[in-house]
Amino acid sequence: MKVYVPGDSAAKSVGADDVAAAIASEAALRGLDVEIIRNGTRGMIWLEPLVEVDRGAGREAFGPVTVADVPGLLDGTLDGLGLTDDLEWMKRQTRLTFARCGVIDPLSLADYEAHGGLAGLRRAAAMTGAEIVEEVTASGLRGRGGAGFPTGIKWKTVLEADAPQKYIVCNADEGDSGTFADRMIMEGDPFTLIEGMAIAALGVGARKGYVYLRSEYPDAIAVMTKAVDLARKAGVLGADLLGSGRTFDMEIRVGAGAYVCGEETSLLNSLEGKRGVVRAKPPLPALEGFLGRPTVVNNVISLATVPVIFEKGAQAYADFGLGRSRGTATLQIAGNVKRGGLFETAFGISLGDVVNDIGGGTATGRPVKAVQVGGPLGAYMPVSKFDTPMGYEEFDQNGGLIGHAGLVVFDDQADMLQMARFAMEFCAIESCGKCTPCRIGAVRGVETIDRIAAGDAGAQELLTDLCETMKDGSLCALGGFTPFPVMSALTQFPDDFATKQEAAE
Amino acid sequence: MTRHAAAPTVAELSDLIAPHLHLEGPLLPILHALQDAFGHVPEAAMPLITEALNITRAELHGVMSFYHDFRDVPAGRHVVKICRAEACQAVGGTELAEATLARLGVAWHGTTANGAVTIEPVYCLGLCACGPAAMVDDKVIGRLDSVRMDALLAEAGA
Incomplete structure (x- = not known):
């Protein structure tokens, strides 16, 4: 019998390690032949730890499972949720990027290949750089990190740049609250990111890649580091990538707790060992990126989606x-x-x-x-x-x-004035300090929202004006987009700002 | 967190610095290696780093002070990072954090009087669908409530 207990950090955070240990000891006690696989998460986080049991007739889901549930789980008396693939949550999805996540053993290259892995890279290895870039362009893939810039156009710029060295840099500095897709895929299907970076490298003519991975993700760092080692040993990375005669290798680099390093130019500075200060654009990183060389900087999900585009074809992807x-x-x-x-x-x-x-x-x-x-x-x-x-x-x-x-x-218990204040406070804490509207504006923003809370009627107009200045005058999205949460809170939830004012009067 | 009892020797420090010198952009990996070994970046390492990388002490200070992770003095024996970001706020993270700080009598970045625990804010651990979340050293914890938080703090010796 095979038992799948996610090793994903969301699952671990709610007790998956204890459950896995309990299954192992209980199975040993009973003399049962149980193979425990620490897969990624299926993405149903509310059911974690979600344990799947395969007795030969498909994977049956149980969750959330506690240590106390383990004897019943092995007896077959614990109430289950049915086959995982038949659950509404799974059936309603179109899993392309995440097709393997939660299904395979994340660190088994054999498992990866058995589920379609490396098919895309093999196809790409037989294509020219221009053909690879054209395929990505035709898929319509846009940067999944937030900006939505067409990936193919970015790659084309790097491809056409003439330089002795080019780089692929994966932005794995997933600092945005409410986002965990990068973490999930790195912990649950790390080879897909490696494969995507290798295809990008073949496309633009880069020989070296980096994953800039935030330090807040120790589990993802551990999995990615092991996966890169395994890929190198298997010849998926290295001097003769899959026997293609072309070279590509990569390293995992760990961030150091600065949110702004999710901005691509700040990330590049950080990777170079400098303060993570934002650079002015132009020059674009595609022309002068890491160490001044042409560099593809893509988000984890963008790169992790590239293999399936090459496996199934650009049109198949674009059809969605x-x-x-x-x-x-x-x-x-x-x-x-x-x-x-x-x-x-x-x-x-x-x-x-x-x-x-x-x-x-x-x-x-x-x-x-x-x-x-x-x-x-x-x-x-x-x-x-x-x-x-x-x-x-x-x-x-x-x-x-x-x-x-x-x-x-x-x-409905959320206080939108407090959320607006937090957005400004966060901007003040995380500002790289390069441009004034962000560095000073965010501090003034907190003060101005405090004035609104204290009943200062004129402060709303001041806040609006300040947000305009930050939006127009900041170099990057940190100062430039902080006005989004602030102004949306102010305009969409005026009662939360007015009540405070009236209460003070 | 590993910590050497005695002050690190030049040889110990150099052994941690040298393996990174061939890297493109070696400074962050060096600082991480030192901090992993000692819990902070020891003062004695500073001249060795500036010498090895041919950078000024000011440049090194600029980098060290830019990043939230790096510290030049040791933290408590355990570091508890509590998520302050929006997704955790939506499920009571702010109240949990404030109660924790009040109970320990420390502010953010503060260390308990017995030196057991340093409390730090963190802005997202990627546990946004199972918050409130925290991290004790390198171990992640989700679906936190005050009971579990008390147990964690007790275990850490706070």
């Missing part, structure tokens, strides 16, 4: 989606929500369906008040905007941004 948002969105449903987790589906589903239908509303059972989409720099969307379809342009038109597709749900 809405408008100019092609393929799938890896929705991360988080915060105060009944069913939180990762749900991969074609772009186009409405925000309300994600929150209420898939997520099941709030965990507290109270009415939803707001959903912050796209991380700490994303807007607070009120329930009145729940018909907004998940798509880059569609969110933009509704005053928001889809970002990394993380959604944080708040119930």
Whole structure:
């Protein structure tokens, strides 16, 4: 009998290690032949630790499983949820990027290949750089880190740049609250990221790659480090990549707790061993990136999606989606929500369906008040905007941004003035300090919101003006987008700002 | 967290610095290696780093002080990072953090009087669907409530 107990850190954070240990000792006690596999998570975080038992007739799901449930689990008397693949949450998804996550042993290259892994890289190895870039362009893939820039265009710029050395840098500094897709794929299917980076390298002519991985993810660092070693030993990386005669190798680099290093130019400075200060653009990193060389900087999910595009073909990927948002969105449903987790589906589903239908509303059972989409720099969307379809342009038109597709749900007890204040405070703490509107503006923003809370009627106009200045005058998204959560809170939830004022009068 | 009892020797420090010198952009890996070994970046390592990388002491200070992770003095025996970010706030993270700080009588970044625990804020552990979340040294904990937090702190000796 095979038993799957996720080694994903979300599962571990709620006791998966203890459950795995209990299964091992209980099985030993009974003399049972049990193979325990520490897979990634299926993404149903509310059911973690989600244990799957395969007695030969498919994988049956149980969850959340506690140590006390283990004897019953092995007896076959514990109530299960049915076959994992038959669960509504799984059946409704289109799993392309996350097809293997939670299914395979993350560190088994054989398992990876048996589930379609390396097919994309093998195909790419027989293509020219220009053909590879064209395939990515045709897929319509856009940067999943938040900006939504077409990946193919970025790669084309690097391909056409003439330089003795080029780099692939993976941005794994997933600092946005409400996002965990990068962490999940790195812990649950690390080879797909390695394969995606290798395809990118073949495409643009890079020989070296880096994953800049945040220090807040010790489990992901451990898994990725092991996966790179295994890939190198198996010849997936190295001097003769899969026998293609081409060279590509990569390293895992650990961040040091600075949120702003998720911004690509700040990340490059950090990777070079400098302060993570934002660089002015131009020059684009695609032309002058790491150590001044042409560099592809892509988010984890963008790169991890590349293998499936090459495995199934660009058109097959582009067939999913809405408008100019092609393929799938890896929705991360988080915060105060009944069913939180990762749900991969074609772009186009409405925000309300994600929150209420898939997520099941709030965990507290109270009415939803707001959903912050796209991380700490994303807007607070009120329930009145729940018909907004998940798509880059569609969110933009509704005053928001889809970002990394993380959604944080708040119930009616949330105080939006406090959330606006927190956005400014966070910006002040994490500002790299290079430009004044962000460095000083964020501090003044906190003070101004405190004045509103204290009943200063004129302060709202001042806050609006300050947000305009930050938006127009900041170099990067930290100062430039902090006005999104602040102004959306102010305009969509005026009562939270007015009540304070009236109470003070 | 590993910590050497005596002050580190030049040889010990050099052994941690040298393996990274061939890297492109070696400074962060060096600082991490030192901090992993000693719990902080020892003063004695500073001249060795600046010498090895041909950077000024000011440049090194600039980098050290930019990043939240690096410390030039030791923390408590355990570091408890409590997530302050939005997803954890949505499920009571702020109240939990404030109660924890009040109970220990410390502010953010403070260390308990017995030196057992340093409390730090962290902005997202990627446990946004199972918050409130925290990390004790390198171990992640989700679905926290005050009872579990008390147990963790007791275990850490706070």
